[in-house]
Amino acid sequence: MQTTEKRVLVGMSGGIDSSAVCLMLQEQGYEVVGVTLRTWDVPSHFSTPGQEEPDEVLEARSLARRLGIEHHVADVREEFRQVIVRYFIDEYMRGRTPNPCVLCNPMFKERVLCEWADRTGCACIATGHYCRLVDKDGYRYIVTGDDATKDQSYFLWKLPQTILRRMIFPLGGMTKADVRAYLAEKGFEAKARGGESMEICFIDKDYREFLKEHCPDIDERIGPGWFVDSKGLKLGQHKGFAYYTIGQRKGLEIALGKPAYVLKINPAKNTVMLGDAEQLKAEYMLIEEVNPVNKEELLRCPDLSVRIRYRSRPIPCRVFPLEDDRMLVRFLAEASAITPGQSAVFYDGNRVLGGGFIAFQQSVRKLAQEYAENI
Incomplete structure (x- = not known):
């Protein structure tokens, strides 16, 4: 299908944010095409006995009909299980704490949305993430959303430039309260009062129960x-x-x-x-699989800071490149609970410069001594 510049694909979850995105873009003159990814069936998402599709699919389809937009359902449950859920389980089995949302965005959700955008002739892809985009020196950067309590820039550091150049984040300059008010004003009062989605979409309860259910021999293996x-x-x-x-x-x-x-x-x-809590504090951190937007800018940035978990405060830091896409990070303020498997995301103010996964820290003291003068 021929691609049209004003034809945009929206990842529709059936929730508040993606619903608002559809309305906004339609008002801005875009031809909206919706795609709902059916990734994982959680029992609580089936409201009535005998229901064949989860609530989010039914709600997205209902909204699409009301708005008169094209809508598709992509059943990607098996691939999601093999890629994201497998990663989640494997990381815990390695003694690490996984970041499934960080991996899901580039390797799964946005990738699948790109495929559907090509299939349906859409030049752009829009989602309900609370962040913004800015172009600088030939690169496209993610910028934190205006609502600090909902900012999702931390989860998107692995998105490549090829995908970012197609993305639209209409909610970046809004707060959650703004979005709810907007939906209510447009006649979607029930949707505006809707609840929040789970932080990890495929876990209904405690992750330990999930591990036991999907890795039944875990207690025998460990x-x-x-x-x-x-x-x-x-x-x-x-x-x-x-x-x-x-x-x-x-x-x-x-x-x-x-x-x-x-x-x-x-x-x-x-x-x-x-x-004790004092022993959790760290001056240095080792990260791996580093993905900078512009490596030279990351290394030279005078006001560099890093977030080591979602919603944590940015910590001023310096970085030194090592071999094999690793970096040694020196904290310039107090840091605590360095957790292998979590993401370290670097910022220049509110602009994301890249990120990496926190590695096991066994050699961090030796590296800190070796490169102390450089960092």
């Missing part, structure tokens, strides 16, 4: 191990390293007479190191 202190002394037994994450304090089920936090996870030995 089994109980030892809680240890920073000197390696055994403190008591735990249920298996995959059930813990760095910085965790609640649910440890061990009494030490004082608050204890997970400091390190060693999957090879099936040990979980515990300690």
Whole structure:
């Protein structure tokens, strides 16, 4: 199909944000085409007995009919299971804490939307992410959304330039309250009062229950191990390293007479190191699979900061490139709970310069000593 500049593909989840995007773009003169990705069926998303499709598909289809727009459903459940859910389980089995939304955007959702945009003749792709875009020196950058409580720039650092150049984020300059008010004003009062979606779309309850359900032999493969202190002394037994994450304090089920936090996870030995909050602090961090927009700008940026988890405060920092797409990061302010598997996302003010995955930190002290003068 011939591509049309004013024909835009919208990823429709059936929720508040994507519904508002459809309305806004239609008002701006775009020919809107909606695609709903059926990625994972969660029981709570089926409101009535015998319902064959989840609520989000039915709601998106209903909105499309009301607006008179073309709508498609992409059943990608098996591919989602093989790519995203497999990654999620494998990361916990490696003793890491995964970032499924970070991987899902470039490797799955936006990629599939690009394929559908080509198939339906759409030049642009729009989503309900709360962020903005800006062009600088030939590159397209993600910029934080105006609503700090909903900003989703952290999750999008892996999106390549080829996809970013096709993206539209209509909600970047709005707050969630603005979006709800807009929908109500346009006659979609029920939609405006809708609830929020889950942070991880395929987990209905606790991730540990999910691991047991989809990896039924997890307890046989890992089994109980030892809680240890920073000197390696055994403190008591735990249920298996995959059930813990760095910085965790609640649910440890061990009494030490004082608050204890997970400091390190060693999957090879099936040990979980515990300690106090002071021991969680770090001056350096090692990251891998680094994906900068412009590497030279990232290395030279005088006001560089990094977020080491979603909604965490930006921490001033410096970076030094290592081999194999790794970087050594030096924090210039207090940082705590460096969690392998999570994302480290770099900012110049509100502009995303790139990111990487937090690596295991075993060699970070040696590297810090080796490159201390450079960073």
